[in-house]
Amino acid sequence: MVEKKTVIVTGGNGFIGTNMVRLLINSKAYRVVNLDALTYAANALSLADLEGSQDYVFVKGNITDSELVSSLFDQYQPAGIFHLAAESHVDRSIVSPEDFMQTNVVGTYRLLEAARAYYVTLAEEKKQEFRFLHVSTDEVFGSLGADGYFTEETPYAPNSPYAASKAASDHFVRAYHHTYGLPTIITNCSNNYGPYQFPEKMIPLMILNALSGKPLPVYGDGSNVRDWIYVEDHCKAVKLAFEKGTVGGEYAIGANNEQKNVNLVNKICSILDDIAPPIEVPQLRERGLKSYTELIQFVTDRPGHDRRYAIDSARITRELGWQAEVGFEAGLRQTVDWYLSNPKWVDQASGGSYSEWIEKNYAWRADAQRESK
Ligand code: NAD
Numbered sequence: 329m330v331e332k333k334t335v336i337v338t339g340g341n342g343f344i345g346t347n348m349v350r351l352l353i354n355s356k357a358y359r360v361v362n363l364d365a366l367t368y369a370a371n372a373l374s375l376a377d378l379e380g381s382q383d384y385v386f387v388k389g390n391i392t393d394s395e396l397v398s399s400l401f402d403q404y405q406p407a408g409i410f411h412l413a414a415e416s417h418v419d420r421s422i423v424s425p426e427d428f429m430q431t432n433v434v435g436t437y438r439l440l441e442a443a444r445a446y447y448v449t450l451a452e453e454k455k456q457e458f459r460f461l462h463v464s465t466d467e468v469f470g471s472l473g474a475d476g477y478f479t480e481e482t483p484y485a486p487n488s489p490y491a492a493s494k495a496a497s498d499h500f501v502r503a504y505h506h507t508y509g510l511p512t513i514i515t516n517c518s519n520n521y522g523p524y525q526f527p528e529k530m531i532p533l534m535i536l537n538a539l540s541g542k543p544l545p546v547y548g549d550g551s552n553v554r555d556w557i558y559v560e561d562h563c564k565a566v567k568l569a570f571e572k573g574t575v576g577g578e579y580a581i582g583a584n585n586e587q588k589n590v591n592l593v594n595k596i597c598s599i600l601d602d603i604a605p606p607i608e609v610p611q612l613r614e615r616g617l618k619s620y621t622e623l624i625q626f627v628t629d630r631p632g633h634d635r636r637y638a639i640d641s642a643r644i645t646r647e648l649g650w651q652a653e654v655g656f657e658a659g660l661r662q663t664v665d666w667y668l669s670n671p672k673w674v675d676q677a678s679g680g681s682y683s684e685w686i687e688k689n690y691a692w693r694a695d696a697q698r699e700s701k
């Protein structure tokens with residue numbers, strides 16, 4: 329039997345982190361040390377079933393805490409790190425860029441420093457094996473016009489504070505490879521969807537708003553385009569990049585699935601109309617809705633809203649043989665099902681704090697919310 333590798337995953341209680349930790353543990357090839365600060369975006373229920381497993385250790389802590397991070401490297405002697413912890417919501421970055429600076433930039437820098445100090449202590453064989461896998465986004469490349477695709481060669485042109493903070497972290501990762509020889513790999517992926525996504529993001533927000541009869545707020549004219557990938561397909565690509573990727577390299581990851589926002593919201597409504605028609609939902613029965621599409625409202629646009637994202641993932645397909653496996657119609661239906669089947673998780677994640685947060689912090693979004701009532 330092959331000996332399991334111990335790896336650190338940061339941000340394991342978040343959306344992609346949860347799916348990543350599960351993939352690694354289910355592969356039977358890894359033991360995972362999950363370092364997560366449990367911010368608003370985390371959900372303790374997401375990995376509750378792994379508690380007590382020999383292959384899983386949870387450490388509550390902040391990636392900016394150098395002492396803690398170094399102690400984890402010393403204690404667990406990991407074969408690598410999957411760095412996913414981040415502030416991840418563009419809308420929040422418009423209101424509070426400071427948190428993005430701290431976690432995404434300073435946090436990544438502190439992890440790199442700790443990894444560098446640990447790496448130089450390793451025997452040659454362990455050095456060969458060690459990887460710092462940095463999970464990033466296609467948003468670092470800015471906005472596309474009607475044509476073209478992002479690739480690994482696309483120049484960086486971040487537009488939101490979120491994208492700028494991720495771009496800065498990518499640059500630090502790259503520099504630590506170039507300058508210190510740290511074996512890094514960067515992945516830049518498009519918009520993910522699937523189970524465990526915090527319901528401030530577009531897809532779960534629309535599903536849950538619809539089910540409670542709230543407006544479905546589509547920003548601007550709804551024709552902004554995102555390229556959607558099922559979260560497990562993304563995690564498989566990241567695992568493959570960690571195991572077989574070129575050291576110092578980057579991989580653009582996407583599933584060739586561009587959708588206009590308004591079309592996507594219509595698709596979500598049509599799935600819901602099919603599996604949970606408004607007439608069968610007790611709190612909606614009185615409203616006489618025939619379709620959830622009646623809840624769609626066009627609201628004030630996000631400032632600086634990128635028009636279109638689209639990924640050409642030819643490199644990871646050619647070099648590592650990766651391909652997305654989950655079709656969009658099936659993946660979206662599975663996702664809607666998941667949110668319908670996990671009310672406890674949803675309750676814990678929703679908790680009312682998001683709309684309070686909007687009212688308190690976010691002038692343009694609060695206007696949008698009022699308009700859409
Ligand atoms: P998320 O917001 O759902 O989860 C982030 C996790 O990181 C949470 O569990 C949170 O508690 C933790 N965290 C935040 N700050 C921390 C800190 N200072 N110290 C320790 N833990 C901290 O995010 P996500 O959507 O799962 O994204 C994960 C990563 O993937 C991010 O780096 C993001 O930039 C990247 N990414 C996301 C997408 C997407 O569509 N969601 C696409 C491409 C890349």
Ligand code: TYD
Pocket residue numbers: 417418419519528529530531533545546547552553554589630
């Ligand atoms: P989001 O899930 O926030 O991801 P990102 O901004 O990182 O792409 O948003 C996806 C798209 O949906 C984006 O174009 C903004 C739009 N959007 C809405 O139209 N309404 C909403 O309520 C939200 C949250 C997003």
